[in-house]
Amino acid sequence: MLELWKAFIIGIVEGLTEFLPVSSTGHMILVGNMIGFTGEKADTFEIVIQLGAILSVVVLYWKRCLRLFGYRDKNAPVSPSGRSLNLLHILIGILPAGLIGFVLHDYVKMLFRPETVLIGLVAGGIFMIIGEKQTPAETAPTMDDLTYRQCLYIGFAQILSLWPGFSRSGSTIAAGMLTGASRGASADFTFLMAIPLMVAATGYDLYKNLDQFSSGDLLPFGVGFVVSFIVALMAVATFIKLVSRLKLTYFSYYRFAIAVLFLAYMLAGGF
Template identity: 60%
Template sequence: MHDWWVAVIIGIVEGLTEFLPVSSTGHMILTSTLLGIPDTDELIKTFEIVIQLGAILAGVVVYWKRILRLFGLSKEKPRAGKGMNLLHIMLAIVPTLAIAYLTKGFIKAHLFLPSTVLIGLILGGVLLIVGEKFQPKVTAHDVDELTYKQAFFIGLWQIISIWPGFSRSGSTIAGGMLAGASRKAAADFTFIIAIPVMVAATGYELLKNLDTFSSGDVGFFTIGFIVSFVVALLAVVTFIKFVQKFSMSYFAYYRFAAAALFWFFVLR
């Protein structure tokens, strides 16, 4: 059993990084290493899955109106275009879920390594800069203006995020910008499609790891879940405001700095 402060620290890191384009996987590995938590700690692995659900809940809270509208449960009208619908979501998430399912064994065996995460952090940062520098004329200023083609294109970019360190939000936001979406539209769409992707991934992993959970861990898990939810909620709201004013390149530079720290503390 770990101390409550471990739950708080890991919960903060998860909440801050799950939706931001900086790679939550890379940060979780670095954090666990700095805390002296061994790779064989099954309790922490299950804990990290559970607190991801806290981050997912934060996304649901922020986008609940759009989610209701997707299922025809809201009278709210789209602000632009024909409006995002479930087909947009399916086109964006099916490629990643299919590839992730088919390659899950290979990924866990060969890509969840400090060295591969370091590579993902760097290349993901480069991708953010490419998306910023080579963004074509914006045709979708809002998610309701996204075409099916753009949604599918973003979904193809999301496949890269299977590589730990690339960042799911980083690859999809960059892909959205390269598809002609504004930074805000790309970020909003990224966070919305994150909900079903993360529910599927965390739900699958949680079912496989339930045997590592005991009643004595409830407090530890609850603290992490709540901290992750609150921090993720603040992170999403702040990030959406940030991308409307500032370049995504700033996150790329942060990733390069994180990669340097990752190398110094983990690989050196």
């Protein structure tokens, strides 16, 4: 049975980092190894509770989610292009990473180690700096202005996030900016796109590993899920605004610092 206090701690870590381009998965792996929260169950737990944090986006974006299914919000602002994001945009965005993740599921789970996370933190940070520095002329100021081609490019960049530590939001926001989308449009699309992707990832991972769990694991999983949801719910609005306004380079510097600190910890005999 997974220990409740460990589930509680990891739930807090997930809730606080899910909406920042610093890799919530990477942080959970590093913290999990520090407190002895490792193994196949822990890896699955770290995927499952991400859904709890992502569901807080549904609370924030519920009208926006309904608009994808035809709901008309009279108070919704009209994009400069006159376009509106639809389900096809979301499907195009999630398909590349979804397919690769499905095919390479077992290999990806093998990467859930501190060493690979540190590589991902640095590599992802460099990619984010490139996205910030090489931004072309802005063509999509809002999420509704995104074209299908831009969504496809963002979707391909999301494949990078299968490497733990790279960060889903970091890779997709940087890619969106490289295609001409604004930082805010890229962030909004990233978090909206994460909802179906994490539902699918959680369901598939539970299906693949269901035989490894017992009824005693339900409580820790529930605790982690609820804690990540509550913490994320309190942080989501502020953090998404923060990501939309702050340059990605600031988050890159944080990632580099964390990588150096944990490398020193590992060299000193940690983990």
